[in-house]
Amino acid sequence: MTDPTSSQPSRLGRRTFLRAAMLAAAALPLAACVGEEDPLAKQAREGNNKNYIAGDGSVQEYGPKSRTEPVEINATAYDGSKIDSADWAGQVTVLNFWYAxxxxxxxxxxxxxxxxxxxxxxxxxxxINVRDEKDAAEAFERTFGIKYPSVQDTQGAIQLAMTKYVPLQAVPTTLVLxxxxxxxxxxLGVAEKPTLKALINTALTESL
Structure with missing residues (x-):
């Protein structure tokens, strides 16, 4: 009869390997070279699901009658600006959950x-950055020329609060409000440009 504990070392080995891989990926330089594909982006295109909770790019739309109450967020962005959901009234908002x-x-x-x-x-x-400290997040933003603010959520407070609206389930996740x-x-997963653009336009054309 097979010893039920015999697989434990291999499980521990896999966990140790995955943790080491995640730490190594986090330490990769964020500078992008013109004409050269980002190595982590290439990894994602290969579909091996390393270093992130995989999303399949699936889109879920919610009709006006099936939507929950307004999302509430009150936080400070990496750049020091105040993020208050009370300021979003009357406009469409895109929340992107990410890490470097x-x-x-x-x-x-x-x-x-x-x-x-x-x-x-x-x-x-x-x-909404789910993992990085300020330096890593700002390096990512400089690399890709991101000008809009990001909030640090390494403790998961915003992610937890979002469960009463919609489950995130993956990183990245993008929400259109x-x-x-x-x-x-x-x-859930990579937000393709045409898809996200269409979702934003739909939200913009809805009547209040």
């Missing part, structure tokens, strides 16, 4: 930058 060593986050970062510029004055973009501050759409 997350390969799919790096794939979608240019899309976020382009769309935040395209919808400037119409939709507010806010990042309607002009009443309610979640109108969720993307």
């Amino acid at each position: 060593a997350c390969a799919p986050c790096r794939i979608e970062a240019p899309h976020m930058v382009e769309l935040s510029d395209e919808f400037k004055g119409k939709a507010e973009f806010i990042g 309607d002009r009443q501050g309610r979640v109108s759409a969720r993307i």
Whole structure:
């Protein structure tokens, strides 16, 4: 008969390997080279699901009658600016949950930058960083030219609060909030530019 404890060392070995891999990925330099694909982004495209909770890019839209109450967030961004959901009334808001060593986050970062510029004055973009301290987060933002603010949520307070609205389930997750501050759409995994753009436009064209 097989000893039921015989698999424990291999499990421990796998856990040790995964932890080491995550720490190594977090230490990778964030500088991007023109014409050279980011190594973590390449890893995500290979589909091996390393260093992040994988999302499949699935989109969930919520009709006005099925939406929960408005999302409430009150925090301070890395740049010192105050983030208060009370200020979002009447505008569409995009919340992007990310961290620097997350390969799919790096794939979608240019899309976020382009769309935040395209919808400037119409939709507010806010990042929620689930893992990084200030230096790592700001290095990522410099690498990809991100100008919109991000909030540190390494303790998970915002992520926990979001469970009463919609489950996040993956990193990255992107939420589109309607002009009443309610979640109108969720993307699990990489937010492709055409998809996110369409979701924002839908939220913008809805009547209050």
